[in-house]
Amino acid sequence: MKMSNEIAHDAAITAVKAAPGLAVVATSVTGVVNWSDVAYMLTAGYMALQIILLIPKYRDMLKGLWRRGKGE
Numbered sequence: 001m002k003m004s005n006e007i008a009h010d011a012a013i014t015a016v017k018a019a020p021g022l023a024v025v026a027t028s029v030t031g032v033v034n035w036s037d038v039a040y041m042l043t044a045g046y047m048a049l050q051i052i053l054l055i056p057k058y059r060d061m062l063k064g065l066w067r068r069g070k071g072e
Contacts, residue, residue, distance in 0.1 A: 027033040 024035070028035055
């Protein structure tokens with residue numbers, strides 16, 4: 001049989017694990033945060049980051065194609 005401090009410890013761990021999900025549900029139900037706007041902003045930020053990170057790769061690829069076209 002578990003001791004009372006073990007039960008309290010297990011309850012605290014469960015509460016900490018459930019906190020993020022409960023926070024999302026609470027803000028969604030109360031209308032504090034519009035999660036579709038958050039998803040849109042995160043998607044837009046991800047796309048911008050991908051574009052920024054791919055620019056050097058495509059610049060180098062185009063330089064290589066330009067050099068091959070000139071016969072270097």
